[in-house]
Amino acid sequence: MTRQTLIYLSIAFLATACRMVAPSPQVHSGELDLRTFPFESGSAVALQGDWKYFPEEFDVPSDATAPTYLPVPALWNQLPLRSGAVDGKGFGTYVLDIKLPEETQIYSVYLPEVRTAFRLIAGNRSLVSGVPGHTKETTTPSAQGQSFTISAKDKLQIRIEVSNFHHKEGGLPNAPVFGLAESVQNYILAQSTMDLALTGAIFMFGLYHFILFFYRNKQREAFYFGFFCLVFAVRIPFIGSKTIYAMFPNIPWDLVIYAEYASVFVLGILFLWFVDGLFPRFIDTKIILYFSAYVQFMLVYGLIIKPEVYTQFEVVFQVLGIVYAVFLGIRLYQMVTKGLPDAGIFFLGYLILFVGFVYDVFLAYSGGGDSTLSQIAVFLFFGVQSTIVTLRTARTFRKKILLKEEFETINEQFILTNRFYAKFIPRDFLTHLGKESIEEVRLGDSSEREITVLFADIWEYWDIIYSIPLENRMLFTNSYLGRIGPCVRKNNGFIDKYIGSAIMALFDGGIQNSIKAAEDIQWELEKYNERRITFGYLPLHAGIGIHSGDTMLGILGEEERFESTVISDTVNLSSRIQGLTKKYGARILVSLTSLMLHEDLDTIPYRILDFVRVKGKQETVMIAEVLIPDIDAISNKKIENREQFEAAIFDYERADFVSALEGFRAVFANNPEDLAAQIYIERCEYYQTAGVGEDWDGVSAWEK
Template structure:
């Protein structure tokens, strides 16, 4: 025989055997309440007398809520085991549901519904051992009856308020938040008040609580249906779960009131309800994760576009220029940014550019220019320089690593141009000749313009002088000219074939600039001859500076006779012949005036 919970204590007598749950007495003082069910085995006879004594001084309802269950010992034990297994399984499942949703909330704390649903699951898991078959007694046989009843009643209120907050998390502001807060305050009051008063008092209001529960369930059902009508995301799934829970409990209540026995439909409904709601939270988490993946991909796409944009803008404002300004990206550049530093400036230009430009169709002029410039840029960059600007066919490049990088870049440009000319000759085009001027000194790098149009630039006498030196290349038919003061800074000067070419003074300034011609072995026969006779040429230069025009003229004529294409030697022959006949004053210093 198995006798489930009796309110609030009982004594069963079968023959000489007595089984107690609590201790039934004649009054409240002699009664000890308990909600623990009891089972026992007895030998069946043709006639047997079973006496059940019940006392109740602690609960609104008394007597036997459920009829005793009779059967074989094995059948009764299997029944109790099945009930306990069901409770433990549901408790464990709900606990795992709760833990899972707490983990979801931990990784995404903005997902409030995961927190409230996880809390809801844990409270429900805590409630299950205190209701139904009261499996809590298997763990704590001496647990106070008052605590069991308090948790049974209090958990209903806690579950109700957690469910409302869960709905608010899923569908924000669809249920008035202020109303939920008021209800939360009421529940807190009930919980505290229930600890103060006795169960026999607050169980008197059980019908009131049931009516409030029905009103609560109907109100919530109406609001959920309105959410479905409005087409809120996941509202139809949520409403389905709510209907399963609602009708499961209604069916069990109906069976209880009609006396047709119990069913496990309510427990199955609870489990299905939790499964449905967990599905909603999981779907939202999955959508959120998918959205994060899409946002990540979108961010990566935007970032790639940003990088490409930066690279594109870097073609207008070089990355090295930004580095010298102390900027990480072009977005940081503002009007007026500047930096003062010592740099080497290289100017390169084609001597025949304008003659060629005017001889080709208009639509081919840009193509021709870019074809040439496209060969200059790589030579500059691979020698640690960067191009600051293009001025027609002219290129202005900057170097921060010493004069040797600019010299090497100039040599590479001339070799690249030589290769380009071989291709041009194959198509019957005239060869190109480029002159390169180099000078080192202090420079001011900065951003000029106005807010809607910015441009990087370099302002200094160094730039001006490098440009003027480049302008002399065509006059002297020199491939590379460099100021001698800059050339002397070369780390391996002994490896560079060069010759001193001229002493010039810029208009408006007193300083004399010595110009040297850097020679490239093997690039053409003219350069090789210049290298072979550079000592004679420089000796004649110094004779010229001392106004020893007879000796200078002899030296220049010797150089020119061996290399008739040495234009510089021809120029100095003409100068010597002129000054030899015209004479010079006492202030003669051999310096040429630079009028441009």
Template structure:
């Protein structure tokens, strides 16, 4: 557990150092005092200026930026004023105006140069609207200007100037704005793709819903990022009303909480407290619905209770994941590290806004790293699941390979099955095949001179010799019969005769070795018959086997038994000879007609005299 905590701490320190490094070495920013911002000794080569400090609001001193709205009330009307003493050569200056709540009119030396929304002294006549914008200031040939911003707010919980305004050359301001837009676009694209990826992962593997909820959470956060800060949504749809945007901001925030609550619950279900999840989900959905359908004032009224719910769930999620970390659950360290980093960036922004420290705005960066950390948690979850699946797949493949030694793969193919798990009791097929019986001659006499261990060793070495020959000739072993083999050849009967000839060669070499070792030579008898049969599964639910049912089997077995009567090694039925595709290849000799048990008509018996003509 402590190793995970150390890793998380290193991640936090590294990220903060990286984010704050860009602010090291910046010049001291001038501060407005008594309604005057003195830039007379400032050089624009030093950079832009944040117009923070003491302005006047309706003639009274007022700190800008401020979340206190208009004289302490979030809603109302007022005029902010600031005298700016300019340095020499201050032509082509521009102002980067952030969100001003919720309507403003900006004038320089009494001349109105920019408007956003409709400013009013009462709620009935105003029109809210806000978006960041670049405002070109008429400063050519001037040493000072009087800036006035008339603002009003009758709809939002924040009014007036609550973000810093930035002054600089037009090129500098355009660069800042462009960088901000690029960052917001990158943030949206990265988080949106995270969401699509994890939602897609769920649809392809729906057993675990944690990726789905995290994907929806990412999508909500990405949509919200286009409605706030740089308001990229308004760059694409400039005529959308302020009410649509503000409802979207709070609705997506509420739905993001719902998705994240479900994500934590599904990520660590064994450590989560389900009633807390239900309460959070219910509260989030309720607030989202209120934002979408109720009057906008309800959003403001219920924002504080919703923020308390959000804070409560944040504490609950840390406790839940802390328990998972204690139990060494995979990904818990990343979760805690990302969450702590996000909370730290929020804390730094609160300190910055209340104490006006020269700190970078890190909430967006913290949000991105937080989401990236959670994405890695889900990725690790999938990686572990994939590794487990691979392990189970390998084990299953090993089991299937072992089972194939009991139920041949060829049987699966003949029954039109792809896996042994698809086989059911009673599956069968009817077709024409060649049945091949092989038996060791005088096995009883041989076994009497061997120990049980030697018996098994002898049988396995003998059968091991002939099994591959059967497979090489497109047949397969259906059963081992103690001291013999029953094999099936689905193809032309020529393959069974070729296999019998190959076995003659193999037996000669096998016997040469036995004789040299001082052992008795071994003989076999083979019976081959072709005809219709049924191949299927028999038994009961707990134990079944594949088998062949047909008179063809009985005939082949009878022919193998006749090899003893006629003192020969390979006997073939007339039916097999008739079905040969290339009978001219084999030497055969008619022996007799024999009646097989269960058949009235005798069958013709032929001797496969010696090797084929080829």
């Protein structure tokens, strides 16, 4: 049970304690001896028992002989009928003689509501609630309790003149309370305070369920139970000690009685909707709708007619209420037998509520006075409901934990799946397509942008492949590719395709990233060769071709098979440039137009290599060789001879083959491993003999 429930139950029991008065001696034949009663203990006396009764009389003399005696509390129309008022209508006077201690003390008398009107007389003091009269026209009804203080000793006579012409029930349904002034006033104050406290506590309980509903709007039972609590909280000031009069002294009596009766109907239908929300579809919705229509009719009916009419049907309402409660109890028991979650504890709470309701109906019928049992039962039921909310919240929390764990597992699997798919379709490729995940990719998705394409391949690949066992070929290829992949990624590129030992990598951050990646690949290959040489393997040489341009990235294939691809002349040209690296003995070749886009070109050692026309292209491309300092002696020599080599290139382009041949021979003499110089020597020697035509443009045509 939650802390909140314990607080509410404590308030309920405190309320019960405050309503209790000390066990008092019974009134016999209109007399009560209180000479030995311990007034000093702070206790008050409930003046219960047989009072003298004078029917159809007011202003009864103090020494008059009573024609009959009536029990207090009791109703005039209570069986067996002793009041003479068959239908509870009429007027009369109750008289009680009290023997008191000899010393003079200040006493107080408090009389709760008397349905319609009364005048309380003791000694030389009197007060009224409403205006008691001999007829309906001369009577002004009121449901407000009254009290006053009086100084007395030895004996005291209390007279209560009662009239009722506006309600089914007449008489004294509540016993007057008598005691020392301070004790009675404390009793009244405690009653009123606890009524207000109970109202506030139940109101807050209802507000809590409303908040619960607004945060979890699928929990209809929280809404209906919150509404039930609010109506019950509003009802409390209109019953019992009628604290509504403390807030609104001039509130009409008709409204007080209407609120007392109407709230019972509203509470009944709200409770039914609450049960339907708690256990959906277990009670036929048509029954609830029929009962709701009946309640609406009764609410309107009560506004139209007077209380003296609809209170005549109180017994009928009470019987219907018991039938309704029994029917609901049977359905709840069926829920228990079917093993519905929380049905057992809810049924237990309902039994407590049912007992309190039936007991209050019995007291109302017998005129036995007010009882706090129904309020205790309601608070116990609140505790049951709070327990159910706690259990369901705990189950919901556990479900959320399980769902969270399941979600995390699925999410982890999803992440792993995405990572796995990213090995087939790189994340960067999806980013270029504007997609968050592989699941968003659709056939035909594409994006056009300027991209730098890098091709890299091993010159000796096929020679090595054919020289090693079949089972080692894949291991060798993956060993090499596993070293160059990180070089691409750390320079903000991604590998789009593997073509045997060749890779095609894309860079979106400018030419400088691709050149840096190419340099890193060459250095990584040098490290790999050192390891291969220690095992007696041949060293590897990779040629890299780079070109930038407009590129179309997209998804090709058909509905059952997708593949990412790049379609562009840029791809074809970079592949052709890579194919020239082995012919020129160059590690890295770049189209000069792309190289000129480098942001720090002065920091890149390069030399213009040739004007070429590659296979399938009519346009000429000037290519440059990017040189890497200190990677090997050949590269250092190329850097050293760069200016002399480029001067010879320009002589060659002008068809000055004598000067060009002299320059190339000087470069070759200094660096016999420079294949490009050797190629140009052979060309110059040929053209010196064969000559060139007028259409000479110095372009070399390569068919591969």
